[in-house]
Amino acid sequence: MAAPATALVVLCLVLPVSATITATFYAGGGPFDLYAAFLASGFRRSVLWRTLEISLITTALSLVIGFFTAYAISRTPPRWRSVLIILAVFPLLTGVVVRSFAWLIILGRNGILNDFLVWIGIEGAPFTMVFTKGSVIVAMVYLFVPLMVLTIVGVLENIPDDVIEAAQSLGASPTQTFRQVIFPLAVPGLIVGAVLVFTGSFNSYATPQLLGGDQQMMMGTFLYQRAMVAFDWDGATTVSAIMVAVTLAVVIGMTRVAKHLNPMTT
Amino acid sequence: MTGRLHPALIAFAFIVYFFLMGPLVIVVGAALSDTGYLTFPPQGLTLHWFERIFEMSAFRRTLVTSFQVAAISTCFALVIGIPAAYALNRYRVQLPGWLSTLFVLPVLIPEIVLGFSLLRSIQVGAGLPVVSTLIVGHTLLVLPYAVRVISASLASFDFTIEEAAVSLGSPPVKTFFTIVLPNVKAGVIASIFLAFITSINDVSVALFLTGPGISTLPIQILAHVEQFFDPVIASVSVLLMVLTVIVMAVVERTLGLTFLTK
Numbered sequence: 001m002a003a004p005a006t007a008l009v010v011l012c013l014v015l016p017v018s019a020t021i022t023a024t025f026y027a028g029g030g031p032f033d034l035y036a037a038f039l040a041s042g043f044r045r046s047v048l049w050r051t052l053e054i055s056l057i058t059t060a061l062s063l064v065i066g067f068f069t070a071y072a073i074s075r076t077p078p079r080w081r082s083v084l085i086i087l088a089v090f091p092l093l094t095g096v097v098v099r100s101f102a103w104l105i106i107l108g109r110n111g112i113l114n115d116f117l118v119w120i121g122i123e124g125a126p127f128t129m130v131f132t133k134g135s136v137i138v139a140m141v142y143l144f145v146p147l148m149v150l151t152i153v154g155v156l157e158n159i160p161d162d163v164i165e166a167a168q169s170l171g172a173s174p175t176q177t178f179r180q181v182i183f184p185l186a187v188p189g190l191i192v193g194a195v196l197v198f199t200g201s202f203n204s205y206a207t208p209q210l211l212g213g214d215q216q217m218m219m220g221t222f223l224y225q226r227a228m229v230a231f232d233w234d235g236a237t238t239v240s241a242i243m244v245a246v247t248l249a250v251v252i253g254m255t256r257v258a259k260h261l262n263p264m265t266t
Numbered sequence: 267m268t269g270r271l272h273p274a275l276i277a278f279a280f281i282v283y284f285f286l287m288g289p290l291v292i293v294v295g296a297a298l299s300d301t302g303y304l305t306f307p308p309q310g311l312t313l314h315w316f317e318r319i320f321e322m323s324a325f326r327r328t329l330v331t332s333f334q335v336a337a338i339s340t341c342f343a344l345v346i347g348i349p350a351a352y353a354l355n356r357y358r359v360q361l362p363g364w365l366s367t368l369f370v371l372p373v374l375i376p377e378i379v380l381g382f383s384l385l386r387s388i389q390v391g392a393g394l395p396v397v398s399t400l401i402v403g404h405t406l407l408v409l410p411y412a413v414r415v416i417s418a419s420l421a422s423f424d425f426t427i428e429e430a431a432v433s434l435g436s437p438p439v440k441t442f443f444t445i446v447l448p449n450v451k452a453g454v455i456a457s458i459f460l461a462f463i464t465s466i467n468d469v470s471v472a473l474f475l476t477g478p479g480i481s482t483l484p485i486q487i488l489a490h491v492e493q494f495f496d497p498v499i500a501s502v503s504v505l506l507m508v509l510t511v512i513v514m515a516v517v518e519r520t521l522g523l524t525f526l527t528k
Contacts, residue, residue, distance in 0.1 A: 005350035016387035072279035095467030098503040102289035154527035203376035240379040
Protein backbone atom coordinates (compact mmCIF):
# COMPACT_ATOMS: atom_id res chain seq x y z
CA MET A 1 0.00 0.00 0.00
CA ALA A 2 2.96 2.26 0.47
CA ALA A 3 4.03 1.42 -3.09
CA PRO A 4 2.63 4.47 -4.98
CA ALA A 5 4.14 6.95 -2.52
CA THR A 6 7.44 5.02 -2.48
CA ALA A 7 7.52 5.00 -6.29
CA LEU A 8 6.91 8.76 -6.45
CA VAL A 9 9.68 9.57 -3.97
CA VAL A 10 12.15 7.20 -5.64
CA LEU A 11 11.37 8.17 -9.24
CA CYS A 12 10.84 11.90 -8.83
CA LEU A 13 13.14 12.75 -5.92
CA VAL A 14 15.84 10.16 -5.26
CA LEU A 15 16.67 9.55 -8.94
CA PRO A 16 16.62 13.20 -10.15
CA VAL A 17 18.65 14.45 -7.18
CA SER A 18 21.10 11.54 -7.52
CA ALA A 19 21.39 12.32 -11.24
CA THR A 20 22.23 15.94 -10.42
CA ILE A 21 24.94 14.88 -7.98
CA THR A 22 26.32 12.14 -10.26
CA ALA A 23 26.54 14.61 -13.15
CA THR A 24 29.16 16.63 -11.22
CA PHE A 25 31.62 13.72 -11.40
CA TYR A 26 31.30 13.20 -15.17
CA ALA A 27 31.20 16.77 -16.50
CA GLY A 28 34.88 17.72 -16.09
CA GLY A 29 37.99 15.84 -17.22
CA GLY A 30 38.48 14.12 -13.86
CA PRO A 31 35.78 13.23 -11.33
CA PHE A 32 36.55 16.15 -8.99
CA ASP A 33 37.37 18.81 -11.60
CA LEU A 34 34.14 20.76 -11.02
CA TYR A 35 34.77 20.90 -7.27
CA ALA A 36 38.36 21.99 -7.82
CA ALA A 37 37.07 24.74 -10.15
CA PHE A 38 34.52 25.80 -7.52
CA LEU A 39 37.14 26.07 -4.80
CA ALA A 40 39.65 27.77 -7.13
CA SER A 41 37.27 30.67 -7.73
CA GLY A 42 37.58 33.36 -5.07
CA PHE A 43 34.03 34.54 -5.76
CA ARG A 44 32.52 31.07 -5.38
CA ARG A 45 34.48 30.44 -2.19
CA SER A 46 33.19 33.74 -0.83
CA VAL A 47 29.58 32.68 -1.58
CA LEU A 48 30.10 29.43 0.33
CA TRP A 49 31.77 31.15 3.31
CA ARG A 50 29.12 33.88 3.42
CA THR A 51 26.38 31.24 3.42
CA LEU A 52 28.06 29.33 6.25
CA GLU A 53 28.66 32.55 8.22
CA ILE A 54 25.09 33.89 7.84
CA SER A 55 23.62 30.46 8.67
CA LEU A 56 25.78 30.06 11.79
CA ILE A 57 24.99 33.57 13.09
CA THR A 58 21.28 33.06 12.37
CA THR A 59 21.34 29.71 14.19
CA ALA A 60 23.13 31.14 17.23
CA LEU A 61 20.80 34.15 17.53
CA SER A 62 17.69 32.00 16.99
CA LEU A 63 18.88 29.56 19.66
CA VAL A 64 19.31 32.26 22.30
CA ILE A 65 16.09 34.13 21.44
CA GLY A 66 14.13 30.91 20.92
CA PHE A 67 15.25 29.23 24.13
CA PHE A 68 14.41 32.07 26.50
CA THR A 69 11.11 32.76 24.76
CA ALA A 70 10.17 29.07 24.83
CA TYR A 71 11.13 28.87 28.51
CA ALA A 72 8.91 31.86 29.28
CA ILE A 73 6.04 30.29 27.29
CA SER A 74 6.37 26.93 29.04
CA ARG A 75 6.03 28.63 32.42
CA THR A 76 2.98 30.78 31.65
CA PRO A 77 -0.50 29.60 32.70
CA PRO A 78 -2.14 27.28 30.09
CA ARG A 79 -4.66 29.87 28.83
CA TRP A 80 -1.95 32.39 27.96
CA ARG A 81 0.37 29.67 26.78
CA SER A 82 -1.96 28.68 23.95
CA VAL A 83 -2.32 32.33 22.90
CA LEU A 84 1.47 32.67 22.77
CA ILE A 85 1.78 29.45 20.76
CA ILE A 86 -0.88 30.63 18.28
CA LEU A 87 1.01 33.92 17.85
CA ALA A 88 4.21 31.95 17.08
CA VAL A 89 2.46 29.59 14.64
CA PHE A 90 0.98 32.47 12.64
CA PRO A 91 4.28 33.78 11.23
CA LEU A 92 5.47 30.18 10.72
CA LEU A 93 2.56 29.43 8.40
CA THR A 94 2.82 32.78 6.63
CA GLY A 95 4.97 32.47 3.53
CA VAL A 96 8.68 33.18 3.37
CA VAL A 97 8.11 35.79 0.65
CA VAL A 98 5.61 37.73 2.74
CA ARG A 99 7.84 37.70 5.81
CA SER A 100 10.94 38.75 3.89
CA PHE A 101 9.00 41.46 2.04
CA ALA A 102 7.94 42.90 5.42
CA TRP A 103 11.60 43.59 6.19
CA LEU A 104 12.04 45.28 2.84
CA ILE A 105 9.37 47.82 3.89
CA ILE A 106 11.20 48.35 7.19
CA LEU A 107 14.83 48.40 6.05
CA GLY A 108 14.51 49.93 2.57
CA ARG A 109 16.24 53.21 1.68
CA ASN A 110 12.83 54.91 1.89
CA GLY A 111 11.70 52.38 4.46
CA ILE A 112 10.05 53.18 7.74
CA LEU A 113 13.18 52.71 9.84
CA ASN A 114 15.07 55.27 7.77
CA ASP A 115 12.06 57.63 7.84
CA PHE A 116 12.11 57.36 11.60
CA LEU A 117 15.87 57.91 11.86
CA VAL A 118 15.63 61.00 9.64
CA TRP A 119 12.68 62.28 11.66
CA ILE A 120 14.51 62.05 14.99
CA GLY A 121 17.51 63.68 13.31
CA ILE A 122 20.17 60.97 13.33
CA GLU A 123 23.41 62.10 11.70
CA GLY A 124 23.94 60.57 8.25
CA ALA A 125 20.45 59.07 7.87
CA PRO A 126 19.04 57.60 5.65
CA PHE A 127 21.43 54.63 5.72
CA THR A 128 21.77 51.86 3.18
CA MET A 129 20.50 48.84 5.08
CA VAL A 130 19.17 46.51 2.39
CA PHE A 131 21.69 44.43 0.44
CA THR A 132 23.90 44.20 3.53
CA LYS A 133 24.79 41.06 5.46
CA GLY A 134 23.09 42.51 8.54
CA SER A 135 19.71 42.89 6.84
CA VAL A 136 19.84 39.29 5.57
CA ILE A 137 20.63 38.06 9.10
CA VAL A 138 17.84 40.12 10.71
CA ALA A 139 15.28 38.78 8.23
CA MET A 140 16.57 35.21 8.61
CA VAL A 141 16.38 35.35 12.41
CA TYR A 142 12.85 36.71 12.03
CA LEU A 143 12.08 33.79 9.72
CA PHE A 144 13.39 31.07 12.03
CA VAL A 145 12.64 32.23 15.59
CA PRO A 146 9.04 30.86 15.49
CA LEU A 147 10.33 27.43 14.36
CA MET A 148 12.92 27.42 17.15
CA VAL A 149 10.38 28.55 19.77
CA LEU A 150 7.86 25.85 18.83
CA THR A 151 10.51 23.11 18.71
CA ILE A 152 11.86 24.01 22.16
CA VAL A 153 8.40 24.52 23.71
CA GLY A 154 7.60 20.95 22.64
CA VAL A 155 10.73 19.65 24.37
CA LEU A 156 10.27 21.71 27.55
CA GLU A 157 6.65 20.55 27.90
CA ASN A 158 7.84 16.96 27.77
CA ILE A 159 10.00 17.42 30.87
CA PRO A 160 7.96 15.72 33.61
CA ASP A 161 6.90 17.99 36.49
CA ASP A 162 8.04 15.23 38.87
CA VAL A 163 11.65 15.70 37.84
CA ILE A 164 11.55 19.41 38.64
CA GLU A 165 9.67 18.83 41.90
CA ALA A 166 12.20 16.16 42.86
CA ALA A 167 15.06 18.60 42.30
CA GLN A 168 13.31 21.25 44.38
CA SER A 169 12.41 18.90 47.21
CA LEU A 170 16.05 17.81 47.36
CA GLY A 171 16.91 21.43 48.03
CA ALA A 172 17.90 22.79 44.62
CA SER A 173 17.42 26.53 44.19
CA PRO A 174 15.45 27.72 41.11
CA THR A 175 18.76 28.63 39.42
CA GLN A 176 20.26 25.21 40.20
CA THR A 177 17.10 23.47 38.96
CA PHE A 178 17.33 25.43 35.73
CA ARG A 179 21.05 24.82 35.20
CA GLN A 180 21.30 21.21 36.33
CA VAL A 181 17.89 19.79 35.41
CA ILE A 182 15.88 21.81 32.89
CA PHE A 183 18.69 22.97 30.61
CA PRO A 184 20.43 19.56 30.20
CA LEU A 185 17.06 17.96 29.42
CA ALA A 186 16.39 20.64 26.80
CA VAL A 187 19.73 20.20 25.00
CA PRO A 188 18.53 17.53 22.52
CA GLY A 189 15.66 19.86 21.57
CA LEU A 190 18.07 22.76 21.13
CA ILE A 191 20.12 20.59 18.76
CA VAL A 192 17.06 19.63 16.72
CA GLY A 193 16.07 23.30 16.50
CA ALA A 194 19.62 24.32 15.56
CA VAL A 195 19.73 21.71 12.77
CA LEU A 196 16.38 22.90 11.37
CA VAL A 197 17.46 26.55 11.45
CA PHE A 198 20.96 25.97 10.08
CA THR A 199 19.81 23.84 7.13
CA GLY A 200 16.87 26.19 6.52
CA SER A 201 19.21 29.21 6.38
CA PHE A 202 21.86 27.40 4.36
CA ASN A 203 19.31 26.43 1.67
CA SER A 204 17.21 29.60 1.67
CA TYR A 205 16.43 31.52 -1.47
CA ALA A 206 13.72 34.18 -1.06
CA THR A 207 15.27 36.05 1.89
CA PRO A 208 18.81 36.44 0.46
CA GLN A 209 17.24 37.31 -2.91
CA LEU A 210 15.04 40.10 -1.52
CA LEU A 211 17.34 41.49 1.18
CA GLY A 212 20.78 40.50 -0.05
CA GLY A 213 20.52 40.82 -3.81
CA ASP A 214 23.63 40.22 -5.90
CA GLN A 215 25.86 41.86 -3.28
CA GLN A 216 25.13 39.20 -0.64
CA MET A 217 24.81 36.14 -2.83
CA MET A 218 24.26 32.90 -0.92
CA MET A 219 24.29 29.29 -2.16
CA GLY A 220 20.55 29.32 -2.99
CA THR A 221 20.62 32.56 -4.95
CA PHE A 222 23.89 31.51 -6.59
CA LEU A 223 22.36 28.18 -7.68
CA TYR A 224 19.48 30.05 -9.32
CA GLN A 225 21.83 32.54 -10.95
CA ARG A 226 24.05 29.75 -12.38
CA ALA A 227 21.11 27.67 -13.66
CA MET A 228 18.66 30.25 -14.95
CA VAL A 229 20.66 33.41 -15.68
CA ALA A 230 24.12 32.14 -16.73
CA PHE A 231 22.84 28.76 -18.04
CA ASP A 232 25.96 27.22 -16.48
CA TRP A 233 24.49 23.85 -15.56
CA ASP A 234 27.85 22.40 -14.55
CA GLY A 235 28.18 25.21 -12.02
CA ALA A 236 24.58 24.71 -10.86
CA THR A 237 24.96 20.95 -10.34
CA THR A 238 28.15 21.55 -8.33
CA VAL A 239 26.38 24.07 -6.07
CA SER A 240 23.47 21.59 -5.68
CA ALA A 241 25.80 18.75 -4.70
CA ILE A 242 27.57 20.92 -2.11
CA MET A 243 24.21 22.00 -0.64
CA VAL A 244 23.03 18.38 -0.34
CA ALA A 245 26.36 17.28 1.16
CA VAL A 246 26.42 20.05 3.80
CA THR A 247 22.74 19.47 4.69
CA LEU A 248 23.09 15.70 5.09
CA ALA A 249 26.38 16.02 7.00
CA VAL A 250 24.82 18.48 9.48
CA VAL A 251 21.62 16.47 9.93
CA ILE A 252 23.32 13.09 10.36
CA GLY A 253 26.22 14.44 12.46
CA MET A 254 24.05 16.46 14.83
CA THR A 255 21.48 13.68 15.23
CA ARG A 256 24.33 11.48 16.51
CA VAL A 257 25.48 14.23 18.88
CA ALA A 258 21.92 14.71 20.15
CA LYS A 259 21.56 11.00 20.85
CA HIS A 260 24.88 10.97 22.67
CA LEU A 261 24.02 14.01 24.82
CA ASN A 262 20.49 12.97 25.79
CA PRO A 263 20.66 12.40 29.57
CA MET A 264 17.47 10.31 29.43
CA THR A 265 19.10 7.59 27.33
CA THR A 266 22.51 7.35 28.98
CA MET B 267 5.36 23.43 34.21
CA THR B 268 4.06 26.78 35.40
CA GLY B 269 5.68 28.99 37.95
CA ARG B 270 6.98 32.43 38.69
CA LEU B 271 8.99 34.12 35.98
CA HIS B 272 11.77 36.63 36.36
CA PRO B 273 10.54 40.10 35.27
CA ALA B 274 13.51 40.37 32.87
CA LEU B 275 12.39 37.17 31.15
CA ILE B 276 8.83 38.49 30.79
CA ALA B 277 10.21 41.71 29.28
CA PHE B 278 12.41 39.67 26.92
CA ALA B 279 9.49 37.52 25.73
CA PHE B 280 7.43 40.68 25.25
CA ILE B 281 10.12 42.21 23.02
CA VAL B 282 10.42 38.98 21.02
CA TYR B 283 6.67 38.97 20.37
CA PHE B 284 6.83 42.63 19.36
CA PHE B 285 9.60 41.64 16.92
CA LEU B 286 7.48 38.75 15.59
CA MET B 287 4.23 40.66 15.14
CA GLY B 288 5.48 44.15 14.25
CA PRO B 289 6.55 43.46 10.65
CA LEU B 290 3.25 41.71 9.85
CA VAL B 291 1.26 44.62 11.32
CA ILE B 292 3.33 46.95 9.15
CA VAL B 293 2.45 44.93 6.03
CA VAL B 294 -1.27 45.18 6.86
CA GLY B 295 -0.93 48.93 7.44
CA ALA B 296 0.98 49.43 4.20
CA ALA B 297 -1.70 47.51 2.28
CA LEU B 298 -4.37 49.96 3.46
CA SER B 299 -2.45 53.16 2.71
CA ASP B 300 -3.81 55.36 -0.07
CA THR B 301 -0.32 56.50 -1.09
CA GLY B 302 1.27 55.17 -4.29
CA TYR B 303 4.30 53.86 -2.39
CA LEU B 304 4.78 51.59 0.62
CA THR B 305 4.54 53.42 3.92
CA PHE B 306 3.59 52.96 7.55
CA PRO B 307 1.54 54.17 9.35
CA PRO B 308 -0.96 54.42 6.46
CA GLN B 309 -1.62 58.00 5.36
CA GLY B 310 -5.28 57.50 4.51
CA LEU B 311 -7.25 54.26 4.41
CA THR B 312 -8.29 52.59 1.17
CA LEU B 313 -9.09 49.14 -0.16
CA HIS B 314 -7.97 50.24 -3.63
CA TRP B 315 -4.84 48.04 -3.57
CA PHE B 316 -6.94 44.92 -3.04
CA GLU B 317 -8.94 45.76 -6.18
CA ARG B 318 -5.64 46.32 -8.03
CA ILE B 319 -4.63 42.68 -7.42
CA PHE B 320 -7.54 41.46 -9.49
CA GLU B 321 -7.14 44.18 -12.12
CA MET B 322 -3.56 43.09 -12.83
CA SER B 323 -3.66 40.02 -15.02
CA ALA B 324 -0.27 38.73 -13.84
CA PHE B 325 -1.53 38.48 -10.25
CA ARG B 326 -4.95 37.15 -11.22
CA ARG B 327 -3.39 34.44 -13.38
CA THR B 328 -0.72 33.34 -10.90
CA LEU B 329 -3.24 33.34 -8.05
CA VAL B 330 -5.41 30.91 -10.03
CA THR B 331 -2.39 28.75 -10.98
CA SER B 332 -1.20 28.62 -7.36
CA PHE B 333 -4.62 27.52 -6.12
CA GLN B 334 -5.00 24.90 -8.86
CA VAL B 335 -1.52 23.45 -8.31
CA ALA B 336 -2.05 23.43 -4.52
CA ALA B 337 -5.44 21.70 -4.84
CA ILE B 338 -4.21 19.03 -7.26
CA SER B 339 -0.93 18.36 -5.38
CA THR B 340 -2.79 18.08 -2.08
CA CYS B 341 -5.23 15.55 -3.59
CA PHE B 342 -2.41 13.46 -5.05
CA ALA B 343 -0.43 13.58 -1.81
CA LEU B 344 -3.45 12.38 0.18
CA VAL B 345 -4.38 9.64 -2.27
CA ILE B 346 -0.89 8.13 -2.05
CA GLY B 347 -0.04 9.41 1.45
CA ILE B 348 -3.00 7.94 3.37
CA PRO B 349 -2.31 4.31 2.29
CA ALA B 350 1.39 4.86 2.98
CA ALA B 351 0.70 6.19 6.49
CA TYR B 352 -1.69 3.27 7.05
CA ALA B 353 0.89 0.73 5.92
CA LEU B 354 3.63 2.32 8.04
CA ASN B 355 1.47 2.02 11.17
CA ARG B 356 -0.33 -1.25 10.47
CA TYR B 357 2.62 -3.28 9.21
CA ARG B 358 5.42 -1.51 11.07
CA VAL B 359 7.15 -4.75 11.94
CA GLN B 360 7.05 -6.29 8.45
CA LEU B 361 8.16 -3.17 6.55
CA PRO B 362 11.86 -2.33 6.10
CA GLY B 363 13.12 0.44 8.37
CA TRP B 364 14.29 2.68 5.52
CA LEU B 365 10.75 3.16 4.30
CA SER B 366 9.80 5.73 6.91
CA THR B 367 13.12 7.51 6.27
CA LEU B 368 12.21 7.67 2.59
CA PHE B 369 9.13 9.78 3.34
CA VAL B 370 11.26 12.26 5.30
CA LEU B 371 13.55 12.83 2.28
CA PRO B 372 11.43 15.61 0.71
CA VAL B 373 11.99 17.60 3.93
CA LEU B 374 15.66 16.66 4.17
CA ILE B 375 16.78 17.40 0.60
CA PRO B 376 17.09 21.17 0.00
CA GLU B 377 13.91 22.28 -1.80
CA ILE B 378 15.87 24.42 -4.21
CA VAL B 379 17.99 21.41 -5.22
CA LEU B 380 14.79 19.38 -5.71
CA GLY B 381 13.40 22.13 -7.93
CA PHE B 382 16.55 22.29 -10.03
CA SER B 383 16.79 18.48 -10.29
CA LEU B 384 13.15 18.21 -11.40
CA LEU B 385 13.87 20.81 -14.07
CA ARG B 386 16.91 18.83 -15.27
CA SER B 387 15.49 15.32 -15.15
CA ILE B 388 11.73 15.53 -15.46
CA GLN B 389 11.03 18.70 -17.43
CA VAL B 390 14.04 18.89 -19.75
CA GLY B 391 15.08 15.23 -19.55
CA ALA B 392 11.72 13.46 -19.75
CA GLY B 393 9.97 16.33 -21.54
CA LEU B 394 7.06 16.67 -19.12
CA PRO B 395 5.10 19.95 -19.44
CA VAL B 396 5.92 22.75 -16.98
CA VAL B 397 2.63 22.54 -15.05
CA SER B 398 2.86 18.75 -14.64
CA THR B 399 6.42 19.02 -13.32
CA LEU B 400 5.27 21.73 -10.91
CA ILE B 401 2.49 19.44 -9.65
CA VAL B 402 4.97 16.55 -9.23
CA GLY B 403 7.29 18.86 -7.26
CA HIS B 404 4.53 20.13 -4.99
CA THR B 405 3.12 16.64 -4.43
CA LEU B 406 6.58 15.62 -3.17
CA LEU B 407 6.79 18.79 -1.08
CA VAL B 408 3.48 18.20 0.73
CA LEU B 409 3.64 14.38 0.93
CA PRO B 410 5.54 14.41 4.26
CA TYR B 411 2.67 16.46 5.79
CA ALA B 412 0.09 13.92 4.69
CA VAL B 413 2.16 10.95 5.88
CA ARG B 414 3.30 12.51 9.17
CA VAL B 415 0.04 14.08 10.31
CA ILE B 416 -2.07 11.04 9.39
CA SER B 417 0.51 8.68 10.93
CA ALA B 418 0.22 10.63 14.17
CA SER B 419 -3.56 10.15 14.11
CA LEU B 420 -3.21 6.45 13.26
CA ALA B 421 -0.73 5.96 16.09
CA SER B 422 -3.59 6.36 18.57
CA PHE B 423 -5.98 4.23 16.50
CA ASP B 424 -6.78 0.82 17.95
CA PHE B 425 -6.28 -1.62 15.06
CA THR B 426 -8.21 -4.36 16.92
CA ILE B 427 -11.42 -2.49 15.97
CA GLU B 428 -10.51 -3.01 12.34
CA GLU B 429 -9.73 -6.68 12.96
CA ALA B 430 -13.09 -7.08 14.68
CA ALA B 431 -14.90 -5.65 11.63
CA VAL B 432 -12.96 -7.90 9.25
CA SER B 433 -13.54 -11.01 11.36
CA LEU B 434 -17.27 -10.21 11.34
CA GLY B 435 -17.15 -10.41 7.54
CA SER B 436 -16.60 -6.82 6.43
CA PRO B 437 -14.44 -6.65 3.27
CA PRO B 438 -11.01 -5.03 3.93
CA VAL B 439 -11.55 -2.06 1.58
CA LYS B 440 -14.98 -1.31 3.02
CA THR B 441 -13.53 -1.63 6.52
CA PHE B 442 -10.85 0.90 5.65
CA PHE B 443 -13.39 3.49 4.47
CA THR B 444 -16.03 2.89 7.14
CA ILE B 445 -13.89 2.09 10.19
CA VAL B 446 -10.31 3.36 9.81
CA LEU B 447 -10.78 6.58 7.84
CA PRO B 448 -13.57 8.10 10.00
CA ASN B 449 -11.33 7.58 13.03
CA VAL B 450 -8.50 9.65 11.57
CA LYS B 451 -10.78 12.30 10.02
CA ALA B 452 -9.23 15.09 12.12
CA GLY B 453 -5.74 14.25 10.91
CA VAL B 454 -6.87 14.05 7.29
CA ILE B 455 -8.60 17.45 7.41
CA ALA B 456 -5.65 19.10 9.16
CA SER B 457 -3.17 17.65 6.69
CA ILE B 458 -5.25 18.89 3.73
CA PHE B 459 -5.02 22.47 4.97
CA LEU B 460 -1.35 22.26 6.01
CA ALA B 461 -0.42 20.72 2.66
CA PHE B 462 -2.40 23.35 0.79
CA ILE B 463 -0.73 26.32 2.50
CA THR B 464 2.72 24.72 2.09
CA SER B 465 2.15 24.47 -1.64
CA ILE B 466 0.76 28.02 -1.90
CA ASN B 467 3.77 29.47 -0.03
CA ASP B 468 6.47 27.51 -1.87
CA VAL B 469 9.20 29.47 -3.64
CA SER B 470 12.21 27.17 -3.95
CA VAL B 471 10.63 24.36 -5.99
CA ALA B 472 8.42 26.58 -8.16
CA LEU B 473 11.39 28.84 -8.90
CA PHE B 474 12.70 26.51 -11.60
CA LEU B 475 9.35 25.16 -12.75
CA THR B 476 7.75 28.19 -14.30
CA GLY B 477 7.56 28.84 -18.00
CA PRO B 478 6.03 31.19 -20.53
CA GLY B 479 2.68 32.25 -19.10
CA ILE B 480 2.97 29.86 -16.14
CA SER B 481 4.04 31.13 -12.76
CA THR B 482 2.91 30.90 -9.17
CA LEU B 483 1.90 33.73 -6.86
CA PRO B 484 5.08 33.83 -4.69
CA ILE B 485 7.27 33.86 -7.83
CA GLN B 486 5.15 36.67 -9.27
CA ILE B 487 5.52 38.61 -6.00
CA LEU B 488 9.32 38.26 -6.18
CA ALA B 489 9.35 39.42 -9.82
CA HIS B 490 7.07 42.39 -9.03
CA VAL B 491 9.13 43.55 -6.04
CA GLU B 492 12.28 43.70 -8.20
CA GLN B 493 10.65 46.38 -10.37
CA PHE B 494 7.94 48.14 -8.37
CA PHE B 495 7.60 49.07 -4.75
CA ASP B 496 3.86 49.75 -4.52
CA PRO B 497 1.27 48.63 -1.95
CA VAL B 498 -0.11 45.90 -4.26
CA ILE B 499 2.44 43.47 -2.84
CA ALA B 500 1.36 44.37 0.68
CA SER B 501 -2.28 43.69 -0.18
CA VAL B 502 -1.39 40.33 -1.79
CA SER B 503 0.54 39.54 1.40
CA VAL B 504 -2.57 40.35 3.46
CA LEU B 505 -4.59 37.95 1.30
CA LEU B 506 -2.04 35.22 2.04
CA MET B 507 -2.22 36.03 5.77
CA VAL B 508 -6.02 35.63 5.66
CA LEU B 509 -5.42 32.19 4.16
CA THR B 510 -3.01 31.42 7.02
CA VAL B 511 -5.68 32.39 9.56
CA ILE B 512 -8.18 30.03 7.89
CA VAL B 513 -5.65 27.16 7.95
CA MET B 514 -4.84 27.83 11.61
CA ALA B 515 -8.53 27.88 12.55
CA VAL B 516 -9.04 24.49 10.88
CA VAL B 517 -5.93 22.92 12.44
CA GLU B 518 -6.94 24.27 15.85
CA ARG B 519 -10.43 22.74 15.57
CA THR B 520 -9.16 19.35 14.34
CA LEU B 521 -5.82 18.52 15.94
CA GLY B 522 -5.23 21.58 18.10
CA LEU B 523 -2.36 23.93 17.27
CA THR B 524 -0.19 22.49 20.03
CA PHE B 525 0.17 19.52 17.65
CA LEU B 526 2.67 21.67 15.77
CA THR B 527 5.01 21.77 18.76
CA LYS B 528 5.40 17.98 18.65
